[in-house]
Amino acid sequence: MSINLENLDEETRKKILNLQNVSTSLEYLTQQKLQMETALRECEIAIEELEKINPEDVVYKSIGGIMVKSEKNKLLDEKKSLKVSLEMRLKTIDQKKTRAEGEVTRIRNSLQTELQNKGSLNQ
Numbered sequence: 001m002s003i004n005l006e007n008l009d010e011e012t013r014k015k016i017l018n019l020q021n022v023s024t025s026l027e028y029l030t031q032q033k034l035q036m037e038t039a040l041r042e043c044e045i046a047i048e049e050l051e052k053i054n055p056e057d058v059v060y061k062s063i064g065g066i067m068v069k070s071e072k073n074k075l076l077d078e079k080k081s082l083k084v085s086l087e088m089r090l091k092t093i094d095q096k097k098t099r100a101e102g103e104v105t106r107i108r109n110s111l112q113t114e115l116q117n118k119g120s121l122n123q
Helices: 010-052 072-118
Strands: 059-063 066-070
Touching (some): 010 072, 066 072
Antiparallel strands (some): 059 066
């Protein structure tokens, strides 16, 4: 299916541009979601490992490329707090992604109907 853009009115061209912009945003949100999911999995693994060790065991955390001695409970609290934060960010990204998917579908359907009605499709 090809579209002759020269035969389209300004409003239809704007819809096509909007569809491209929303699609780009959707791709960006999908990448962000994957990054958040990865960070969340890493955080969950760290929490599991910290819960396995004794409170007296020596633990280290990475700060700006160096390893610093820390307390297990303090580090565990930090990781649990990070997990809550990541879960909230992931939920927000999911909501934005769902809205963007709906917008892409709505614009695409609107354009298809409009183009079919105008007879601008060349098969």
